Amino acid sequence: MTQIKLKAGFKCQLLMHLLMFFMLSVSSISIAYAQKNIPIKTFPETVYFFAKNPNNSEIYASTDNGILIIDATTLKLISKISLAGSPRGLDVSADGSKLYVATSALRQLAVIDIASRKILPPIYLTWMPYDVRVGNHDRAYATPGDYGYNDAFHGIMMINTITGKFIKEFSFPGLPLYYGSTLLQISPDKNSLYFAATYPTLIKINVATDTPAIVIYWSFRGLQSEDLFMTPSGDYIYYATGDNINRSDSLDRLRTTDLTAQGTLSVGQYPHAVATSPDGNTAYVVQKSSGAIQIWNTNIQQKQCELNTQEDANKLFTDSKGLYLFAAFQNELRIYNSSCETKR
Incomplete structure (x- = not known):
């Protein structure tokens, strides 16, 4: 009987250690997730x-x-x-x-x-x-x-x-x-x-x-222009438009030679602000009333991650090296790391 009680106690102690490890792991993940939204x-x-x-x-x-x-x-x-x-x-x-x-x-x-x-x-x-x-x-x-x-x-x-x-x-x-x-x-x-x-x-x-x-x-569809951004190479231009009734839900990458669409980002209703990385391979987009900045791979038109900002940025910009994302909010300019990898 004593041997069985020792085994049960050991199992209980092991379960407690495993539970504590799991809680610490979840806590670490939560902290890392929260930090990705901090400028x-x-x-x-x-x-x-x-x-x-x-x-x-x-x-x-x-x-x-x-x-x-x-x-x-x-x-x-x-x-x-x-x-x-x-x-x-x-x-x-x-x-x-x-x-x-x-x-x-x-x-x-x-x-x-x-x-x-x-x-x-x-x-x-x-x-x-x-x-x-x-x-x-x-x-x-x-x-x-x-x-x-x-x-x-x-x-x-x-x-x-x-x-x-x-x-x-x-x-x-x-x-x-x-x-x-x-x-x-x-x-x-x-x-x-x-x-x-x-x-x-x-x-x-x-x-x-x-x-x-x-x-x-x-x-273009929509009732008003929201933003206009040209890639540094001059090859493409992004034109964000929208309206409150018939809301457009995509953002086209337009070839500057003839203004034809060369890929579409399905960013959701009412694209509001847009910028790209210096090489044009990454696009940063604000969907109006979303409180977030979407980060897209423009070559495959796929969203890579999303930055929770709690409110809408009105203008976006990147530095010449593409390291940082400048986001203009009401009463505050915030600077974030520009890639999804640095936000994990």
Whole structure:
């Protein structure tokens, strides 16, 4: 009888050890899962647009009252330049020496000398700008802000960046476009401008000369443009559109040569924000009202993982090396590791 009791006690003790091991393992898994949703860096700022310098690791982010300059290697805030006029879209000159900022509350394009961090004399425009891209031949292009439906058919503004003068405004009569608060992207060779109208229409424009011409345009499902992102190679562009009634539930990877779909990401209703890795093989997507960032393999159109953020990011961006994902939330900029592997 004593021998049987010892065996039973041993079994009981063994079961207790196994139970404790199981509980510790589950706890470790839970902690690891929770940690994958924690950003590695945060800044208490509402950010609207991003741009990167082609010559160094600096990333620029527009806020309501200035420009953040962040080192994408150390993730430290290098500087914050105070700038009036509600900065929105921004772009860097080809030589990396100047930053052009669309000030949405002023009829001007702000110009910042990147080396000295000094604000240079602005370029005065005919309308308050919303987004901007720098092109070839000392040209820049800016879209107008939202003036209301009846007064928002102002065209794209062309600027001479050397003289600091407004050249002209161009638009496309006959196309059912709404120009307020519209988005721009430009090809790596700076000869093709991509314009996303407020009501979903994407236009490819030849801007190799001072006489811009439509190459191709395409109307999309949905009622409004949400985001526009071009892969760094210039081969593909992602155009997020949506509406609250007939919600689109996919995001197409469009070939920039002819705007035909070369793969579709089934991200769910109402794609809201999108960015890709530098090589274009990974896409980061926010589905509106999901409180998450989806991470996709674009080559096989398969979701790899999902980052639980509790609220929607409004803009996404990656650094030149693809190590970090910058996500702009209301009142907070968060920086995450960019790959699914680092989140496990």
